[in-house]
Amino acid sequence: MTAITREPGDPGDSFEPRDVEPLPPGEIAAARFERDKGLLAWVTSTDHKRIGILTMATSLVFLCTFGILALIMRTQLAQPNGKVISPGAYNELFTLHGSGMIFLVLTPLAIGLCLYLVPLQIGAPMVAAPRLCLFSYWLYVAGAIVFLLSATTVTAPPDAGWYAYMPLSDGQYTPGVGMSLWILASMLAVGAMMLMAGAVLWTALRMRAPGMSLMRMSVFTWSAVVTCLMTVASFPSLIGAMGLQWVGRVDPNLFTHDSWDIAYQYLFWFYGHPVVYVMFFPFVGCVAEVLAAFTGRKYFGYSFTVYALLAFAAGSMAVFGHHTFTTGQTANDYFSVTSIMLSVPAGVEYFGFLGTLMGGRIRATVPMLFALAFIPQFLIGGLTGIMLATPVLDYHFHGSYFVVAHFHYTLFAGSLFGAFAGLYYWFPKATGIVLSEPLGRLNFVLMVIGTNVTFLPMFFYGFDGLPRRVATYPAGAGFGTLNLISTVGAFIIGLSVMVFVFNLARSAILRRPAGDDPWGAGQTLEWATSSPPPRFNFDGAHPIPPIKSHAPLLDLRQRSGASSG
Amino acid sequence: MNPHAGAVVPAGWGAYNGLWLVVMAGMGGSAVNLWLYTGAVTITMLFACCLVLSRWRHQLEASRYPVGLRGEASGIAAGGIAIVGLGFVFGAWFFPLGGAFVLWGTALVLVDNRSRHPRPS
Known part of the structure; x- marks a missing residue:
């Protein structure tokens, strides 16, 4: 009955064999586990795969929604003295775009991917606390609904930016229910992701299959572990900050001293900086998996990469103060040193990427193309981050489009390209159907062009002094041409996303079956099971293979190749 | 190990x-x-x-089924918490409404936990 293959001497440090036995079908039916089909079955399922897919799908819907807001803003900025929308509406749009992308798109996309993949990659039959994970999903949806409600309030939609600094966001300067609803929405969405991350972390550390020791977990799973550690440790800070802000809105006389405004900034950025890495590390993991799979070799420098991820994550908790250099009340030396030191573990990760590529037989599949583009594009985001971590330079760049370019190269050209690499790579596993490669390549080409045409010029007009969050700029200031180029690029990105959506729809209609490992290159445990995987991930027809390294399926192929050769 | x-x-x-x-x-x-x-x-x-x-x-x-059977409880409780939160914006009359949903979700979880079957040996 057991689906676990346990080799003599395997460590199996965390899970007794009987704990991972899949339940026999009769017992499952008798226990009326779940409905199988229909919308209700999906939205009430405690299966980590379904909750993960729901979370990712919801976040992708919001990606399109808040992306449209960005297109409206870029249209406004295409010409000097733009009059497409009013300055007030522009403030509302950048607030909704920024906070929506972080609270409702990239964070849930990252944590949802972890929720889907981690139990599969460690050979666990389920996630720890499945009901809590479903609760988290619904809390996230509730947060999203409240967020949209805040945007539709006629009197006062939120317009204080994604970090809602005090006193701009207090009851005196931003009155009305819109801002209050925005605060509630952010608390719900962030709290939801914190709970979900806690469950994923618990699963990775406590529910590994026999043989799956810590140093045999995949690079993606390690990236998920560090992501969830940061989430659990840093997200409570935002909930605290928003709670205090709420109190401050009820009684604006409560927090009147300047030190409160600075303290709010610390509370916010103690969440706000680690969340950038929460939105980044899982996609580094995606890139690592894709690079290893499509070079046909084990990931280079695995141990170094694991330790670098842990050090990177810890370091990223220690750098939050670099966002407040210009307040004059921060320990600039400390935060500058720690921020610049992040380039060391980042360099180790890049060494792993390049080492994996060198000497490998590269297959230029769509996931591989996105992974390859991630490497130089994120490098631009990372290197400009070092510039911003230097206080003397930050005083010049602070509040300019240079910062906008930097974080879009980090989160869009970096994270989202990693996300697309992962989506194309694991889509056949999750759905059992394949996406079109030609359409995927078109999606890739348009997205590379659009990304660089949009965000690269921002470095130049940011350096020249165009401030962010301005609804327009005067003619003759020299910003017109580059802004027009950025706007053209933004619409190319929009086109590329439409190609992606069309690809999804076309595949859903054609339903070409994927097979267990459609790439013929999978190295981690999820490729040993069916596509899509069964309810408890592995069964008698798809047992967990022996786990001898972080790439058990590659080991298996190499062994069978050696024995047949 | x-x-x-x-x-x-x-x-x-x-x-x-x-x-x-x-x-x-x-x-x-x-x-x-x-x-x-x-x-x-x-x-x-x-x-x-x-x-x-x-x-x-x-x-x-x-020794017990580790999977919660009633996923409905999660959605109901999450909705209840959101409604309680709305009470801080729109007024206290949201609190009992949201609280009722939270209690309903909690009750479903308790019933669900009691109905878990012993695992096959």
Whole structure:
């Protein structure tokens, strides 16, 4: 009955064999586990795969929604003295775009991917606390609904930016229910992701299959572990900050001293900086998996990469103060040193990427193309981050489009390209159907062009002094041409996303079956099971293979190749 | 193999963060910064402790179905919490409504837990 293959001497440090036995079908039916089909079955399922897919799908819907807001803003900025929308509406749009992308798109996309993949990659039959994970999903949806409600309030939609600094966001300067609803929405969405991350972390550390020791977990799973550690440790800070802000809105006389405004900034950025890495590390993991799979070799420098991820994550908790250099009340030396030191573990990760590529037989599949583009594009985001971590330079760049370019190269050209690499790579596993490669390549080409045409010029007009969050700029200031180029690029990105959506729809209609490992290159445990995987991930027809390294399926192929050769 | 290997990860990571905390204190970090960072390290260490403690409960859990059957409870409770939150914006009359949903979800979970079957041996 057991689906676990346990080799003599395997460590199996965390899970007794009987704990991972899949339940026999009769017992499952008798226990009326779940409905199988229909919308209700999906939205009430405690299966980590379904909750993960729901979370990712919801976040992708919001990606399109808040992306449209960005297109409206870029249209406004295409010409000097733009009059497409009013300055007030522009403030509302950048607030909704920024906070929506972080609270409702990239964070849930990252944590949802972890929720889907981690139990599969460690050979666990389920996630720890499945009901809590479903609760988290619904809390996230509730947060999203409240967020949209805040945007539709006629009197006062939120317009204080994604970090809602005090006193701009207090009851005196931003009155009305819109801002209050925005605060509630952010608390719900962030709290939801914190709970979900806690469950994923618990699963990775406590529910590994026999043989799956810590140093045999995949690079993606390690990236998920560090992501969830940061989430659990840093997200409570935002909930605290928003709670205090709420109190401050009820009684604006409560927090009147300047030190409160600075303290709010610390509370916010103690969440706000680690969340950038929460939105980044899982996609580094995606890139690592894709690079290893499509070079046909084990990931280079695995141990170094694991330790670098842990050090990177810890370091990223220690750098939050670099966002407040210009307040004059921060320990600039400390935060500058720690921020610049992040380039060391980042360099180790890049060494792993390049080492994996060198000497490998590269297959230029769509996931591989996105992974390859991630490497130089994120490098631009990372290197400009070092510039911003230097206080003397930050005083010049602070509040300019240079910062906008930097974080879009980090989160869009970096994270989202990693996300697309992962989506194309694991889509056949999750759905059992394949996406079109030609359409995927078109999606890739348009997205590379659009990304660089949009965000690269921002470095130049940011350096020249165009401030962010301005609804327009005067003619003759020299910003017109580059802004027009950025706007053209933004619409190319929009086109590329439409190609992606069309690809999804076309595949859903054609339903070409994927097979267990459609790439013929999978190295981690999820490729040993069916596509899509069964309810408890592995069964008698798809047992967990022996786990001898972080790439058990590659080991298996190499062994069978050696024995047949 | 150490049965508590999993707990070493958050404990070690928390300790490493503790090191940065000490450096921050030495380099003039403000009180708010130090309290925040101390809080994060504490949460991480508590997570590690929970992992160790849960090991002792594990045998009991293993004798029952580990999957919650009633997913409906999660949605109902989450909706209830959101409605309670709306009470802070629109008025206290949301509280009993949201509270009722939370209680309903909790009741479903309790019923669900009682109906769990012993696992096949």
